[in-house]
Every structure is written in structure tokens, then in C-alpha cells.
Amino acid sequence: DAKTTQPPSMDCAEGRAANLPCNHSTISGNEYVYWYRQIHSQGPQYIIHGLKNNETNEMASLIITEDRKSSTLILPHATLRDTAVYYCIVRAKTSYDKVIFGPGTSLSVIP
Amino acid sequence: GAVVSQHPSRVICKSGTSVKIECRSLDFQATTMFWYRQFPKKSLMLMATSNEGSKATYEQGVEKDKFLINHASLTLSTLTVTSAHPEDSSFYICSATGGQTEAFFGQGTRLTVV
Numbered sequence: 001d002a003k004t005t006q007p008p009s010m011d012c013a014e015g016r017a018a019n020l021p022c023n024h025s026t027i028s029g030n031e032y033v034y035w036y037r038q039i040h041s042q043g044p045q046y047i048i049h050g051l052k053n054n055e056t057n058e059m060a061s062l063i064i065t066e067d068r069k070s071s072t073l074i075l076p077h078a079t080l081r082d083t084a085v086y087y088c089i090v091r092a093k094t095s096y097d098k099v100i101f102g103p104g105t106s107l108s109v110i111p
Numbered sequence: 112g113a114v115v116s117q118h119p120s121r122v123i124c125k126s127g128t129s130v131k132i133e134c135r136s137l138d139f140q141a142t143t144m145f146w147y148r149q150f151p152k153k154s155l156m157l158m159a160t161s162n163e164g165s166k167a168t169y170e171q172g173v174e175k176d177k178f179l180i181n182h183a184s185l186t187l188s189t190l191t192v193t194s195a196h197p198e199d200s201s202f203y204i205c206s207a208t209g210g211q212t213e214a215f216f217g218q219g220t221r222l223t224v225v
Contacts, residue, residue, distance in 0.1 A: 034213060043117070043204050043216035044155070087154070096143045096162060099206060099214045101155040 003027065004088045009106040012082075018075040020105050022088030025069040030092050033064060035073045037084040038104075044087065047073065051093075078109045113139045115207050117217030124195055124224055132190045132220045134205030140185040141207035145214065146178070149202040161188055185209075195224045 005023045012018040024033060032051050036044040048055055048062045050071075055062045061074040075082055087104040091097045114137040124130050134144060143162050147155040159175075161167040161182035169175045177199075179191040188207075192199050205217045 036216075038155075041202070041219070041221070043115075043218045044206075046213045046215060049213055085154075096160070096208070098157060098160060099145060100157060101147075103154050 003031075003090045003100070004102050006086070006088055006102065006105045008103060009108070011108050011110055012075075012078045014080060014109050014111050015077055018078040018082065018107060018109070020073040020075075020086050020088075020107065021070065022073070023070045024088070024090045027068050027090050028092075031090045032093050033062065033068075033071050034089045034091060034099075035060070035062065036087045036089065037082075038087065039081075039084045044101075047086075078107075080109050080111065083107060083109045113137075113207075113209075113211060113215045115141075115205065115215045115217045117205055117220055119220060120218060121221045122223070124222070126196055126224055127194055129191055129193045130195055130222060132192075132203055132205070132222075134188045134190070134207065134217050136186050136207045136209065136215075139207075139209045139211065141188070141209050142185065143208045144182055144188040145206040145208075146180060146188075146190050147204045147206070149204060149219075155204060158190075192222065195222070197224045200224045 034049040035047040038044045050062045064071045085104040116135045118133045146158045158173045159167045159169045167180035182188040204219045206214045208214045
């Protein structure tokens with residue numbers, strides 16, 4: 001079973017920041033938080049990951065709480081192309097650790 | 112990011128026939144590959160995990176004789192759906208990991224069994 005909980009859906013106005021929350025209260029010390037997104041009928045796309053420090057790349061920022069029990073993915077300026085299902089996943093940083101998907105959050109960016 | 116290529120992207124086959132789906136890591140060595148299936152409006156369901164050179168590990172409820180997985184090299188894994196039936200129609204997705212920590216996904220294969 002997935003180790004995370006996310007709201008099933010969210011809306012965001014185009015050009016505004018999209019903040020997607022994720023709860024992972026049972027995360028283990030060696031587990032990282034990964035975010036992926038899936039645009040309709042495509043394979044999931046990797047976005048970002050982190051352990052305990054906040055992370056930023058060209059796609060998004062990841063804010064992890066100090067107790068690591070929750071995190072927020074931030075898309076700073078959402079566009080229509082960011083409409084997708086976003087998945088928050090926790091897994092160990094080893095290549096053979098399973099990637100288990102929960103239901104994710106369906107983000108709709110509205111013009 | 113790393114590139115994982117899946118082929119074919121779409122396939123239609125007759126009931127009772129077998130279909131092979133290929134998953135290739137193009138720019139890294141994939142020590143582990145994962146296979147998923149996804150039904151409409153549902154999340155990805157992990158079917159099996161394969162490590163290069165060894166037998167795949169199947170998730171509970173997945174028939175290993177139905178879904179044959181081969182991971183014979185560090186860049187290629189195949190999923191064969193044997194004696195396909197209409198209920199096997201689905202979106203199949205592969206994922207690969209290697210030295211990098213994140214898993215990268217193929218573009219998926221839409222299988223329709225008629």
C-alpha cells in the first residue's frame with residue numbers, strides 16, 4: 001500500500017503558484033520523498049525528490065517539514081500544461097526499492 | 112533526466128494470442144525494472160519487479176505464467192502477455208532504475224485485446 005495521502009483534486013489559476021500537499025507520517029529515516037506527475041495517457045514524469053532539506057529545480061520546489069511527516073510540492077507559476085495527476089511517493093534511495101503509487105492529486109490549471 | 116523507451120506505444124491483438132512489450136533504458140544501465148498496469152482513471156498498479164539476470168518478483172494476485180517478464184540485459188526488459196483476453200486490455204508502463212536514485216518511466220503501451 002502507498003505510504004502517503006494526498007487530496008484527490010485541486011484547482012489552480014493559471015500563472016499562480018500551485019501548492020500540492022502530501023502526508024507521509026510513517027516515513028522511515030532512510031526514505032526519501034519523491035514527486036512524479038502523469039499527464040493523460042503518458043508515463044509518469046519525475047519532478048523532484050528530497051530527504052529533509054528543501055529542494056528546488058527547474059520544474060518545482062519541494063518543502064519538507066522538520067519532522068518529515070509531510071511535504072508540499074510547489075509549482076511557482078502554473079501553466080495549462082501543468083494539468084496532470086501528481087503523485088507523492090516515499091521510498092528508500094536504492095534502485096531496487098519499489099515505487100508504489102497512491103491515488104495522487106488531480107491538478108487542474110484553470111485559464 | 113534519463114530516458115526509458117517503451118515499444119510499442121499501442122497494440123491491438125486478437126484474443127488468445129500473445130503480445131510482447133519492450134522496455135529499454137537508452138542512456139543508463141537499469142539494474143532494476145518495474146512493470147505496472149493502469150486502468151482508466153485509476154492509479155498505477157505494480158505488477159512485478161525484475162533485476163537483471165534474475166527471475167522477476169511478482170506482486171500478490173499477479174499471475175506469473177500470464178505475464179512473463181524477462182530482464183536479460185542491463186538495458187532491456189520485456190513483458191509478454193500470454194493468451195491475451197479482453198480483460199487484459201489496459202495501459203502497461205515500465206520503469207527503470209540504475210545508479211541514479213529516481214525511477215524513470217516509459218511512455219506506456221496501450222493494449223487492446225479484441
